[in-house]
Amino acid sequence: xxxxxxxxxxxxxxxxxxxxxxxxxxxxxxxxxxxxxxxxxxxxxxxxxxxxxxxxxxxxxxxxxxxxxxxxxxxxxxxxxxxxxxxxxxxxxxxxxxxxxxxxxxxxxxxxxxxxxxxxxxxxxxxxxxxxxxxxxxxxxxxxxxxxxxxxxxxxxxxxxxxxxxxxxxxxxxxxxxxxxxxxxxxxxxxxxxxxxxxxxxxxxxxxxxxxxxxxxxxxxxxxxxxxxxxxxxxxxxxxxxxxxxxxxxxxxxxxxxxxxxxxxxxxxxxxxxxxxxxxxxxxxxxxxxxxxxxxxxxxxxxxxxxxxxxxxxxxxxxxxxxxxxxxxxxxxxxxxxxxxxxxxxxxxxxxxxxxxxxxxxxxxxxxxxxxxxxxxxxxxxxxxxxxxxxxxxxxxxxxxxxxxxxxxxxxxxxxxxxxxxxxxxxxxxxxxxxxxxxxxxxxxxxxxxxxxxxxxxxxxxxxxxxxxxxxxxxxx
DNA sequence: ATGTGC
Numbered sequence: 001x002x003x004x005x006x007x008x009x010x011x012x013x014x015x016x017x018x019x020x021x022x023x024x025x026x027x028x029x030x031x032x033x034x035x036x037x038x039x040x041x042x043x044x045x046x047x048x049x050x051x052x053x054x055x056x057x058x059x060x061x062x063x064x065x066x067x068x069x070x071x072x073x074x075x076x077x078x079x080x081x082x083x084x085x086x087x088x089x090x091x092x093x094x095x096x097x098x099x100x101x102x103x104x105x106x107x108x109x110x111x112x113x114x115x116x117x118x119x120x121x122x123x124x125x126x127x128x129x130x131x132x133x134x135x136x137x138x139x140x141x142x143x144x145x146x147x148x149x150x151x152x153x154x155x156x157x158x159x160x161x162x163x164x165x166x167x168x169x170x171x172x173x174x175x176x177x178x179x180x181x182x183x184x185x186x187x188x189x190x191x192x193x194x195x196x197x198x199x200x201x202x203x204x205x206x207x208x209x210x211x212x213x214x215x216x217x218x219x220x221x222x223x224x225x226x227x228x229x230x231x232x233x234x235x236x237x238x239x240x241x242x243x244x245x246x247x248x249x250x251x252x253x254x255x256x257x258x259x260x261x262x263x264x265x266x267x268x269x270x271x272x273x274x275x276x277x278x279x280x281x282x283x284x285x286x287x288x289x290x291x292x293x294x295x296x297x298x299x300x301x302x303x304x305x306x307x308x309x310x311x312x313x314x315x316x317x318x319x320x321x322x323x324x325x326x327x328x329x330x331x332x333x334x335x336x337x338x339x340x341x342x343x344x345x346x347x348x349x350x351x352x353x354x355x356x357x358x359x360x361x362x363x364x365x366x367x368x369x370x371x372x373x374x375x376x377x378x379x380x381x382x383x384x385x386x387x388x389x390x391x392x393x394x395x396x397x398x399x400x401x402x403x404x405x406x407x408x409x410x411x412x413x414x415x416x417x418x419x420x421x422x423x424x425x426x427x428x429x430x431x432x433x434x435x436x437x438x439x440x441x442x443x444x445x446x447x448x449x450x451x452x453x454x455x456x457x458x459x460x461x462x463x464x465x466x467x468x469x470x471x472x473x474x475x476x477x
Numbered sequence: 478a479t480g481t482g483c
Contacts, residue, residue: 067478090478091478091479092478092479093478095478128479128480128481129479129480129481131480187479187480196478196479197478197479197481198478198479198481199478200478233478234478235478235479236479236480238478238479239478239479240479242478242479243479326478
């Protein structure tokens with residue numbers, strides 16, 4: 001495999017063999033060393049070989065091996081000759097991140113951190129198969145997946161100012177519950193308002209550093225301020241939708257004449273009946289995930305108020321932004337100086353629309369959209385802003401997190417005999433996890449250094465650093 | 478990621 005470094009942060013794999021476009025990796029030399037190049041870049045080359053791919057197959061610096069498509073991958077497909085693929089979105093449809101800012105400083109909250117972690121864990125259902133907060137009739141679940149955040153608002157969760165601070169206003173409009181299987185509906189009906197497991201978490205943090213004061217002001221962030229960060233997705237509902245459409249497309253793809261380099265890349269033409277049905281079902285899962293994060297934030301607000309014994313006004317919770325990092329969307333981009341509609345797949349990648357983009361709330365017209373990059377539970381998370389360069393190079397996309405360097409299994413092995421909870425507490429971070437193995441799987445060493453990942457997207461210009469958050473209390477699934 | 482897997 002030929003790998004050509006084109007500047008400090010970009011590497012190209014030239015178009016050869018079955019590739020329809022070249023591939024590009026955004027990475028530093030250090031990250032290139034850490035990535036398992038053969039298996040992961042093979043996946044990127046496979047994506048570059050899919051029909052109708054436009055521009056380049058791209059990998060962000062948090063790239064690692066995934067199902068079919070690499071995680072940390074971005075690929076856009078022509079609306080007529082291109083494909084849509086569940087593996088290009090991922091199992092957790094609209095896995096994403098939401099950040100809220102509070103009217104508190106660390107010194108006001110530090111004495112209560114242990115109580116807060118215990119209270120959050122008690123009231124936020126988390127772990128594999130967690131259910132509980134909202135039990136829905138089939139009719140109401142249909143409303144949730146059709147409407148997303150507006151449904152949550154109609155039920156009293158959150159404030160109506162929240163939608164402008166959510167990607168897509170928290171609702172993909174093409175969602176159609178008619179394309180969602182009974183099984184997926186059944187798995188989703190008791191899971192709204194639950195955190196899930198794995199790397200999903202809720203984190204109390206502090207604004208540690210501001211890099212761009214003007215953007216930070218627009219985003220509503222100030223130094224020393226306490227924040228709340230939520231990372232979760234569409235739970236069993238999205239997982240089942242992915243399963244359903246992988247099975248359907250695996251069966252149908254050969255009849256459509258598409259030759260797959262890897263069966264995990266099962267896909268169908270964007271405009272085919274199956275492709276469109278997947279898009280509508282995926283949108284349902286996306287809306288579920290947005291409603292889920294909306295409800296979880298509201299629940300956290302209640303827990304914080306009660307535990308600290310303060311009013312909503314004194315807590316002063318307000319949305320910074322909510323992004324998804326596993327999604328496919330129809331978007332218009334300028335390609336070779338020509339405006340074109342394409343189906344952008346972001347899998348473990350975040351939208352990074354720059355200043356002036358019509359799809360953004362007026363508040364973000366000068367700054368570009370807020371981008372939320374969670375790191376591992378002991379290090380840091382970052383807030384970035386979208387840029388014009390992202391619009392030109394990456395279909396308005398950037399990285400989504402630190403990215404694993406150790407498999408879950410390897411992490412468990414490395415954590416044997418250690419108390420990670422105590423290790424974290426020594427660092428000033430109170431952590432509680434629902435699952436037995438979760439602390440081990442999610443330990444800081446299992447991830448790349450998020451700072452190095454963020455420095456790549458900042459250095460290459462596809463995003464801009466705005467603020468760094470330092471975790472002080474975390475609940476894990 | 479997931480009513481966790483060959």
